[in-house]
Amino acid sequence: MRKLLGQASVQVLRQLAPHELQDPALLDRYVDETGALLHACRHTARAVADGNSYGDSVGELALSLLYELPGQPAYWQAFMATLETEFARSGAFWQEPACEGILRKKVNDLYAGLRDRLDADAYMVATGRDCSPNRIYTYRMLDTAYREIAALFADWQAHGAQVGAILGRELHGIPIEVRQMKSVSGCKAEWVIAWSATLEQFGGAAGPLHTRSKRFASLKNSPQKIAAMLAEIGEYEQLSANQDSVEAFRGDAGEAGAWLEDYWRVVHESEQCEQRGDYAQADQLLADSGEAEYTEATDEGEEEDGQGEDGQDEDEGAGAQAGLEAPDQATRLLEQDRSSAVSLPPNYLQLARLAQHAGSRMLGILAQESLPIRLAVFHKLLGVADDSYPDVWLDPATGELPTLQQLAALDGISMPTLRKRRNEAIDKLYAARDSVAV
Missing domain, CATH: 1.20.5 (Single alpha-helices involved in coiled-coils or other helix-helix interfaces)
Structure with a gap:
């Protein structure tokens, strides 16, 4: 995940001019362009690799972490501050191929902090206990230690000397601990400490509890604390498991x-x-x-020609209220030209409009927004591909929603204007959600 995000981010950030670091719209542009690059490589071996125990791929996790960034703007602002500081010393270093490693390190720091923050928030929601990003980092280290110990136990015959050092005895046949340790809760603190101590001999580098870093140094003298945290990891896994x-x-x-x-x-x-x-x-x-739902039967006492007191056709007025526009002939011809210009079927907007669910609350909230803006909202919130999308919303060439460039062309507006209106529409949805919550 770190490598996917780093590779895509370097491609996007390398194109920045120095004055663009101050652009308030840069975050939205970065997320959109980086997301497009991640999606383009979604079928690579790295992207399809298993990312967690719940079936998410590395590519899916990278995209989800990227799309969380606008919700945690402090991390982006801190990242921009580091670029500006380095720029003051070395100029536009991100444009230099020789400095790619420096840029990747800064991107990695950005997402490492963001990931720890999000994991800490999820942990507090699931368990009701306070948790800091630093504590999450320690949980992650212990979980990694457990998984490596479990792998050694499972292949104990090939790693007999190291498994014996972890257990503190010479092996004679299969260790009973191999069958007993079914989950992280069954991993003993003494094994974690001994495992860390064996890494320099069997792995060539000091273990996390035995490095010069002070981050975990105190843990090797606190087996009770390690045991408590291993139990908490096991409890959290049970709470967060997909049942x-x-x-x-x-x-x-x-x-x-x-x-x-x-x-x-x-x-x-x-x-x-x-x-x-x-x-x-x-x-x-x-x-x-x-x-x-916009087609209503004429009630008793209403005029039979289907017009209300103001002379407006009721079907037409109800359709507008539901957000289902009925464009005139000139508008339809213009839409067809715009659709063809971006390699979409000429009747794309007409069919996509029909596929909207007239009774949806979201459509009611965004009734004043154009169809391309609504699709851009879905593009931002759910991604370019989702099982809930009707087939007529998708570009036949890609099987996904049209790109933001295509949507902007369909609406006859520029990309910055599309992003602005999309973000305003999303703000409307959040405001409506908050008002219901209150």
């Missing part, structure tokens, strides 16, 4: 698939009715399906 059953997941997936099939069947039948000129039947099909 969902595969059968329940498959059931939900099947239900969702059936809903989508029914949805597209209704839309297809409605389109066929419109082609025959039977608009009443088309509206009835959508209304019966619950997917066109």
Whole structure:
């Protein structure tokens, strides 16, 4: 994960001009461009490697950590401060290939601190206990120690001398500890201390408890503290483990698939009715399906021509309220030209608009935003690919949402304007969430 983020970050940051370090929009630009690079290499061996015990890949974890950065701006500001300090001494060092290692080190420090902060927050939510980023760093070291000890125990025949040194005895046959240690909670503090002591002999470098660094030095004299922290790691793993059953997941997936099939069947039948000129039947099909809440039956006492007191067509007004625009012919032609210009199907916006769920609360909040802005919000919050996206939202060439450049062109605006309006839309969603919470 560190190498993926470092490689992508260097490519993006190397293009910066010195004056851009002061640009308030730089963080958004960095996240968007780095995210695109990470996504482009999502099929590489490094990206698809297992990242944790919950099934997340290294690439997925790198992307999730990147997208957390705007929510923790203090880490980005500290990173910018280090670049400016180094710039005052050495100039635009990030543009020099010989200084790539320096830049990578600063990027690594940025994400190491961010990761520890997020893990500490998750730990406090799961356990209700206070936790600092420094303590999380210690937890991570002990968890790594346990996993390396477990690997040595599992292959004890090939590492008999080191396993014997860890257990403090000469081995005669399979050690019973190999069968007894089922989880991190079963790892003894004495084994961790002995394992660290053996690393210089068997691994060529001093173990974490036996280096000159003072970060962990005190732990080797505190087996009770190590034992307590190992138990806490085991408790946290149980609390954070994914307990969902595969059968329940498959059931939900099947239900969702059936809903989508029914949805597209209704839309297809409605389109066929419109082609025959039977608009009443088309509206009835959508209304019966619950997917066109903006189509309302005329109540008793209302005018039969479907107009309210102000003369506005009720279907049209309700459709606007639900966020389902009905562009005129000139607008449709303009949309088709813009779609074709960015290599999307000419009717992309029309079909994407129909696929919006009229009853969704999010659509109600963002009713005044254009469709490309709403898609940019999804792009930011959920990423370029998500199982919840209708197929017509995706670029047929990539199977993903259009890029931000394509969305900006569809809306007829510049990239900075798109980012600004997208961020304002996201702020609306957060404000609506907070008001409900209050």
